[in-house]
Amino acid sequence: MTAASDKHSPGQGKRGRHGGSLVLAVVVATLVLLSMQYLFAMGYLEAHVQDHLEGHLRQVLNLARSPAMASDPAQALRRAREDPLAGYGEGRLVHTYGLDPSGRVLVPPRRPGLALPPPAVLAGLARGGPGGRELTIQGRPAWAAVERLPGGGLVVVSQGFFTDYLQPALGPLIRSSLLATLGLVVLIVLLGAFVARRRISRPLRRLTAEAERVASGDLTPPPPLAGRGDELGRLSLALNHMTLAAQRMVGQAALEQARFQRLFNDSKDGAFITDQQGRLVEVNEALMEMLGCTDRAQLMGKDQARELFLDPEEGRLYGDTLAAQGYVQDFPAVLRRLDGSSFEALLTVTDAKQSHIRFGLIRDVTRMRAAQRALVESEARYRRLVDNAPDIIYRWSFEQNRFEYLSTSAQEITGYSPQRLVDSPALLWQVVHPEDRRRVRRQWLRLMRGRGPAVGQQEFRILTAEGGARWLMERSILLRDELDHPLALEGIATDITDRKLVELELVRGQQMVEDTLQGLPAAVMVLDREHKVAHWNRALEALTGVPAEQVVGSNRQWHPFYPQAQPVLADLILEGQDEQIKHLAEAESIKPSKLVEGGWEGEGFYPGLGEKGTYLYFLAAPIRDAEGRVVRAVETLVDLTDKRSLEQELVKLSVTDNLTGLYNQRFFYASLGREMETSQRYDLPLSLLMADIDLFKSFNDSFGHLAGDQALSQFAEVLGRCVRGMDLCCRYGGEEFVVLLPHAALPEAMKVAERVRAGVAGTVLQLETNEGQRTTSRITVSLGVATLGAKEDAQELVRRADAALYAAKEAGRNLVGASLAEGQVQVLPRGTLALAPPPEEQPASA
Known part of the structure; x- marks a missing residue:
């Protein structure tokens, strides 16, 4: 008996160790499950408390939003929280009360003696924004949801304690935890017996299946056998590492292949790949374009040396060179396109080595060779020019x-x-x-x-x-x-001997010219060939405020006119810079003079000249010697400031309305034509808004024409504020106004029109009657909107907008009408920003 017990004692000890481990695993798993259930339940309970408080607060506020709230928000809050629709828990789990902006309790909670946060915390809730707050009240954890009523006079708080929510849920939590623990114990015991029996056979079958899967090409790394330190564990880990290494190698190969393909496709040179027999198996877009090919199949299988070379002898030399040294670099050749034309090229082909395929590049050097030949010819031509x-x-x-x-x-x-x-x-x-x-x-x-x-x-x-x-x-x-x-x-x-002689002659007559220029009433300056000021007469001194002694002999003729150094027109005349003058003429009002041969004239504004800037007319012309060479340049300047101011004032008076300051009807039609041309040329939307002040004749009869003019002026100001920055406002006549809306389709134009209607209706006019009394009043406006059609002219567009305007008036005034397709007009209810859908698109319930 003792001997038998001793004989079986090792196996029994081993089973005992397994049994103890199983019991320990059951205990640990039970504790972990209980902890996880507790943490999950507490987290769920906390989220439930927050959601319940915020939902309850929203329901109370929805019930409290009534006309009575504006007069007595506190009473409205009391009635709303007592309403059965406010949700369950009011007075038991949820406690709703109201604060003023300083944190003082205006509406106490329903439960008497309920613990509230300290006054400092209440003040923080009142000053803070809406949302949830986590609190501690008398040592108890709580949560509060805060919302501010419109007007800022009452802050509503819904408060709840976590313990109040926890007690009803504690019993079910304990029961579910015990049942889950018991089930886990049974499951672990059964699983332990099953795992102990299949500890060897199941992992081995799994490793075999994973190895077969990897061998078939699926390189998803098999997970190693967890907790196995024996040979099977090491084998599974080695299989995992081998699969990861193979996966990295395949990924790297794919990256290299993609990188090569990208370089191959994006190469600006023609790229190709040939097989062992020299036939093309792949070409890029650049080579297709170079050979005049539109279909890649036209080149596949062609013998590169025999079919692409224009000269067969050159093709044989290329093949012999490639066969002898295994590669070629910058091999010069003349290649043939598919249409029979030819071009010069350089070929570079790699060594095939073990791959039996070759990669090559073809660079079209036709232009480069032509440029080289042109350079040689240019050098020879330059040498002839220099010598002659x-x-x-x-x-x-x-x-x-x-x-x-x-x-x-x-x-x-x-x-x-x-x-x-x-x-x-x-x-x-x-x-x-x-x-x-x-x-x-x-x-x-x-x-x-x-x-x-x-x-x-x-x-x-x-x-x-x-x-x-x-x-x-x-x-x-x-x-x-x-x-x-x-x-x-x-x-x-x-x-320059001849020129020097002429200059000496000119010096002799310089004093006479100086005396003549000084007596001229026009401002004149003369520059010599070195661009230095030779003359600066008294009229120019008066115009610029710069004495002659400060500029004569210097290159500072630009100083009175520009903030930094740049050539004046006389400088360009001296240099013969006709191209630069023509370029300047495109940007400014400069043109060839009709009175002086070789002269240029123009006008410009110089902000640094004078207190408010000066408009100048200037005329510059060359002074030539007897042989026609330019030796000096003269520039005359005339002050046009007063003339320009008068012209601008006249232009402004011709296109604007004196009363409102808006553009008049004449300017509107001129702008409408330009905008219609732009819209139809570039397929851009263009809309027109027409406005008419409602019952304006009665307004004039009641308040007088002086007040009517004031109303029109104030209406124009409101109109300008309500439209977009790019829109053009004009007075069409009387109490009618138009607005041109570039780049605006009908929906956008309707929004602008409704903004104008609402802005005018909400404006209080400050008026003065004919008797000098100050008063206030309001007006309304009816508006019509139309969008330019594909082949529509200006008159038709204005007519449709006008029809929409009068449809709005007939519908009751202070409305917006829209001109739709096929002559239809839709009048929108006040405050509506979108058009109603056509009858066939409306819902069946409508």
Whole structure:
């Protein structure tokens, strides 16, 4: 007996450990279930309390909203909370009371002696906004829902304690918890026996099924066997990791494939893929467009080397090169489009290696090759132009201290051959006039000592080989190397001897011209070729307030007219900037002068000139020498401010109504034509609103015409406030007004019309009678609305709006009528913003 017990003791101990674990699991699960049920019940109860209080408060407020509330809100609240429709629990679970804005209790709760929050908390509830509040009242947790009645005079609070709700629910909670616990114990015991029996076979079958699923291609990671530390647990974890790794590898491959496909499709070059035999198996849109193909199937299966190359010999060379080295890069070829035309291209094809397919790119270089040929031709043409130019074109090297290049025109101007000047650098300073050598050297040194590219211009004299003197104007630019060291000086030297002689002649007559200009009554300024002010007469001093000594000899002729430096018209005339002047003429009122050849005239407003700005007429013209070259520019200015002010006043008087300040009927019809043209051209909606003040003749008879004029003026102000910013208000005549509503369909126009009707009806007019007495009154207005049809003219649109207006008057006045299709008119009830649907679209109950 003892031996038998000893023999079976290990198995019995093992079963005992399993039994103890099962009991422990049952106990833990029971405690967890009870805790979860308690937390769920308490959370549900808290939400139920909040919802019940807020719903009860809304029901009480709905019952309290009556005409009596405006006179006695407290009495209305008392009656509403006693109403059976207010919901269950009033006085038991829910306690409703009223506060004034300071927190003082105006309507106490129905239960006597009910504990309320402290006064400070009540004051916070009264001052706060509507919503729920969590409170603690005398140590008891509570919840309060708050709502403020219209007018702000009474704050209504519904209060409830959690314990009042908890007691009725506590018994069912305990019973349900015990039943759930008992069921769980039975379930765990049965489950434990079942799991103990199938602890090995079921996980093994599961792992086998998961492995077969993964092997079939479904890479959803199988969950590892939880709580298993044996070989089956490690095997399930390894299967999970392997599946995740395979999933990442497949995802990465898909991303790479998508990235390649995106690059392939979006490439601006023609992209293609060929199989092992060189036949096309895929092409992108760029290659299809390049080859003139609209259907991808036209290219599939074509032999790239044999069918796309224009020259078969070139195609064979391409194939041999590809076979020899495995790839080609920038292979030049002439390819053939499907329509037979050809284009120059560069081909790059990858090595096939182990994939047996090749990826390639084709770049159309037809334009690039044409541009290269054009560049070569342009360089040759430029060289011919430089060699034949009348000016001296040169490049001086600072490293070699000599000319690197000198054009052939140096022979004609200096008398020395270009080659001699290149071979003898010291000859340059013998050619420059002795009185100008120092200044020329100083100009070159100034350019060299600066930083970055530098541009210079100077005039100096030279001594020719024949002993004569000539004037040159040199324009040069300093070039630097990558270390910002002076590298070379490139420039053009122009023979300006004739111009200098003319300028000397002009200087002799300058004083005579100066005296003449000073005596002119018109404001005049003259600029020389350097854009410096040569003359600034007394009339211009009076116009601008700037003395001549402040501007003569300077480039500040712009200062009286502009806030920052910019050329005046005379500057543009000097530079011969006809294109810039024409561009300026498109933006401003500038045009060629009919009186002065080569002159330009215009008008403009200059806000910085004078106290309130000045309108000027200006005329600028070139002054030429005997050979027709522009040596100076003259600009004349006339003050047009008074003339412009008078013109603007006359224009305003011609298009506006003196009484209301609105535009008149004449301006309305002019604007209507423009808006109709825009609407019909761009298919945009356009609506018209016509308004007529109701019984205005009786109003005039009662209050007098003076008060009638005041009423019209105040009506115009209300009309302007009620329409949109883009709308155009006009007085049509008498007490009739029109409003043009661009980009507004009929529903939008009806909203504007109703806003105008309500705004006028709600306005109190401040009037003064013919006897001088002040009084108040109200008026109403009837309105008609019509929207422009597809082929409708202005008269028809006005007629339909007018018909809708008089339909509103016949329906009782102070209404809005809408002109619908086929001549129908619908008059809307006051306050309605939308049109009623057609009879066939109305509900059957209607």
